[in-house]
Amino acid sequence: MGIFSDLFRDIAIDLGTANTLIFIRNKGVVLNEPSIVARDRNTGKVVAIGHDALLMHEKTHPGIVTIKPLANGVIADYEATEELIRGLINKTKKQFSLGIRRMVIGIPSGITEVEKRAVRDSAEHVGAKEVYLVAEPMAAAIGIGIDVKEPMGNMIVDIGGGTTEIAVISLGGIASGESLRVAGTDITSAIIRHFRKAYNLAIGERTAEEVKIRIASAYKLDKELTMNVRGRNLVTALPEEREINSATIREAIATPISQIITSIKKSLEVTKPELSADILDRGLFLAGGGALIKGLDKKINEETKLMVHISEDPLTAVARGTGAVLEDLEKYRSVLLSTKRY
Numbered sequence: 001m002g003i004f005s006d007l008f009r010d011i012a013i014d015l016g017t018a019n020t021l022i023f024i025r026n027k028g029v030v031l032n033e034p035s036i037v038a039r040d041r042n043t044g045k046v047v048a049i050g051h052d053a054l055l056m057h058e059k060t061h062p063g064i065v066t067i068k069p070l071a072n073g074v075i076a077d078y079e080a081t082e083e084l085i086r087g088l089i090n091k092t093k094k095q096f097s098l099g100i101r102r103m104v105i106g107i108p109s110g111i112t113e114v115e116k117r118a119v120r121d122s123a124e125h126v127g128a129k130e131v132y133l134v135a136e137p138m139a140a141a142i143g144i145g146i147d148v149k150e151p152m153g154n155m156i157v158d159i160g161g162g163t164t165e166i167a168v169i170s171l172g173g174i175a176s177g178e179s180l181r182v183a184g185t186d187i188t189s190a191i192i193r194h195f196r197k198a199y200n201l202a203i204g205e206r207t208a209e210e211v212k213i214r215i216a217s218a219y220k221l222d223k224e225l226t227m228n229v230r231g232r233n234l235v236t237a238l239p240e241e242r243e244i245n246s247a248t249i250r251e252a253i254a255t256p257i258s259q260i261i262t263s264i265k266k267s268l269e270v271t272k273p274e275l276s277a278d279i280l281d282r283g284l285f286l287a288g289g290g291a292l293i294k295g296l297d298k299k300i301n302e303e304t305k306l307m308v309h310i311s312e313d314p315l316t317a318v319a320r321g322t323g324a325v326l327e328d329l330e331k332y333r334s335v336l337l338s339t340k341r342y
């Protein structure tokens with residue numbers, strides 16, 4: 001058994017809008033790359049996946065198109081999604097591996113039946129013998145280390161690239177939840193718009209991401225930060241550098257931040273009283289890259305009066321959770337999503 005079982009691999013995937021992470025049994029998270037596919041414009045052939053495709057995404061190349069197959073937490077391009085899964089798995093391939101046995105995939109909870117089916121089909125086409133799907137907020141909760149099966153309410157807010165998933169988890173199920181299509185990407189877009197409007201400065205997506213990661217905040221900082229940003233002046237068409245500060249960026253991203261907080265409040269309003277009492281005791285848990293926005297915990301605390309915990313390494317919470325499911329399928333069987341066969 002030993003030798004042969006080693007030749008078949010069991011893997012778990014966090015199929016995210018922004019990043020896809022792969023977890024391999026007994027190894028942990030082995031790959032974390034952007035969810036991007038680059039194709040030759042003429043032949044349609046895949047020329048790069050992940051990091052390499054991201055580099056092409058920013059530089060305009062007439063012969064290459066880059067695709068983000070998962071936009072806003074839904075599958076925008078089925079074929080490219082499969083290419084992404086295949087390409088990233090290939091990057092992790094061991095020389096002597098015969099193929100994949102089990103695959104657990106974390107998917108947005110707002111996904112439709114047809115999209116679920118498409119993810120399952122893609123996994124099967126890639127060679128998986130058994131495919132299991134788990135909702136991202138459930139996986140995040142497991143990754144955080146919450147005992148999802150106990151009769152207690154736990155609120156998870158997973159702020160990813162395309163979607164913010166808010167869920168109250170209890171007894172191994174999602175008691176109530178919402179999938180909001182406002183998340184990290186919208187915060188980046190708000191920064192791009194601010195530079196255009198306020199300074200006539202066009203900045204790229206990667207620069208805006210850097211601004212977000214380095215100085216964006218949701219709450220007044222003890223010490224406000226500054227940063228030099230380069231872009232192209234839309235009036236003179238010349239390159240320009242400008243110093244900006246965190247207070248201005250906070251204002252620029254106020255709309256998406258308040259949309260996320262409004263959704264959290266709405267979810268709290270519809271939570272059953274006994275679960276609300278648990279949440280009041282335990283606080284809410286933030287996961288996903290958006291959890292790293294400075295002061296977001298304070299801002300949510302101010303508006304909801306709840307304790308707010310930022311999960312350890314929020315960017316890998318979903319992947320670690322899908323990995324935990326993979327490593328103990330028996331225990332987690334009841335949290336898996338069912339898909340209808342057609």
Ligand SMILES: Nc1ncnc2c1ncn2[C@@H]1O[C@H](COP(=O)(O)OP(=O)(O)OP(=O)(O)O)[C@@H](O)[C@H]1O
Pocket residue numbers: 014015016017018019020072073108136159160161162163164183184185209212213287288289290292293294314315
């Ligand atoms: N330090 C940081 N500060 C603020 N935002 C960050 C930071 N690091 C990453 N992000 C943002 O987090 C988002 C990606 O988060 P994550 O990897 O959890 O999403 P995803 O799982 O790919 O997306 P989704 O859950 O929507 O499918 C991106 O928008 C990224 O810009």
